[in-house]
Amino acid sequence: MSDAPSEPSRLDALETRIAHQDRTLADLxxxxxxxxxxxxxxxxxxxxxxxxxxxxxxxxxxxEPPPPHY
Structure with missing residues (x-):
């Protein structure tokens, strides 16, 4: 078996990152x-x-007038 993430999980991870970045941009x-x-x-x-x-x-x-002690 391969240790590489599957295509759907990679896509989900990218979509999650984009969603967080979009929210961060909106907050900023x-x-x-x-x-x-x-x-x-x-x-x-x-x-x-x-x-x-x-x-x-x-x-x-x-x-200016001189101070009072003059």
Missing amino acids: NEVITAQWRRIDMLERQVAQLREEFQNMGDPRGVP
Whole structure:
């Protein structure tokens, strides 16, 4: 008798591996999609904070008053 796996068992093993790989790809796609949504949200927040910071009206030309201990 031969120790080599039979054709049907090899085919079953390949189909099982493909099924697991398909599930893994689907899981990874979900993770990537969620990360992109999070990145987009964070980029919008950073842009909003940058705009708020720029609109605070910090006059760059006016020197700061000396500290109280002067």
